[in-house]
Amino acid sequence: MDPWLENRVLWQSFHNKYIAYCETALNRILPPQLVATTEMRIQLTPDNEARPDVGIVNRFAISPNLPVRGGGVAVAERTTVEPLVIPTFPEEERHAYLTIRDVLHQESVVTVIELLSPSNKRGRGYEQYRAKQAELLESETNLVEIDLLRTGMHTVAVPEERLLARQAVWDYLVCVHDVTDRWNCKVWPFTIAHRLLEIPIPLGPAFAPVPLDLQALFDECYDTGRYGSLLRYTNPPETPFTESEAQWTSEVLQERQ
Numbered sequence: 417m418d419p420w421l422e423n424r425v426l427w428q429s430f431h432n433k434y435i436a437y438c439e440t441a442l443n444r445i446l447p448p449q450l451v452a453t454t455e456m457r458i459q460l461t462p463d464n465e466a467r468p469d470v471g472i473v474n475r476f477a478i479s480p481n482l483p484v485r486g487g488g489v490a491v492a493e494r495t496t497v498e499p500l501v502i503p504t505f506p507e508e509e510r511h512a513y514l515t516i517r518d519v520l521h522q523e524s525v526v527t528v529i530e531l532l533s534p535s536n537k538r539g540r541g542y543e544q545y546r547a548k549q550a551e552l553l554e555s556e557t558n559l560v561e562i563d564l565l566r567t568g569m570h571t572v573a574v575p576e577e578r579l580l581a582r583q584a585v586w587d588y589l590v591c592v593h594d595v596t597d598r599w600n601c602k603v604w605p606f607t608i609a610h611r612l613l614e615i616p617i618p619l620g621p622a623f624a625p626v627p628l629d630l631q632a633l634f635d636e637c638y639d640t641g642r643y644g645s646l647l648r649y650t651n652p653p654e655t656p657f658t659e660s661e662a663q664w665t666s667e668v669l670q671e672r673q
Contacts, residue, residue: 426646430637457511584605588605588608612634
């Protein structure tokens with residue numbers, strides 16, 4: 417994973433491309449009875465998410481003691497103008513995710529694959545996602561969660577305290593809930609120093625899981641999206657590094673020059 421992709425400008429582009437590559441890869445190996453499709457969910461953006469190119473400017477502010485024509489000092493006057501009443505609807509975001517469906521019974525969703533976005537891990541978007549997650553965990557649908565974001569709240573189905581109790585160390589998580597083993601989740605914690613994993617995608621009791629090579633798909637997505645040209649490696653990433661992470665990434669970047 418590349419920590420610089422955790423970027424408010426480029427993440428959505430990467431997210432959608434990566435989902436598309438996963439869809440293509442799965443459809444090459446899924447049984448004929450099943451098909452992977454990309455779907456969209458509309459959700460609210462986080463309450464506190466900074467939005468680029470938006471600012472609040474007082475166009476008519478006059479600094480105290482600012483000289484004006486005719487001498488003297490400008491004095492702000494009281495206003496009796498009625499306030500403007502403007503609706504403020506929450507901003508929405510289209511979140512792409514994958515479903516694996518039965519070809520004959522298309523309303524039957526076998527597996528949902530989520531690549532988490534920043535909006536899934538903060539504010540109202542987090543609450544929406546957790547509600548959908550709870551619904552899926554109680555259903556007969558498998559759930560695969562891929563969290564490649566170091567920032568935001570702990571979001572995957574397995575509680576954070578249970579991972580910490582196993583002395584797990586992670587920057588990223590993959591969590592798989594297979595309905596054939598309902599009371600257990602398989603979790604892969606890994607750090608920025610590790611390659612992404614090949615994970616099993618569960619397909620329910622009728623079919624064996626199929627592999628999804630997250631690193632191979634990441635490499636293809638990164639190269640075809642030309643993210644190496646877009647990312648600014650001379651600047652620190654938006655989610656800060658620890659001292660050891662900064663040293664490790666600096667050495668890796670120097671080797672690639």
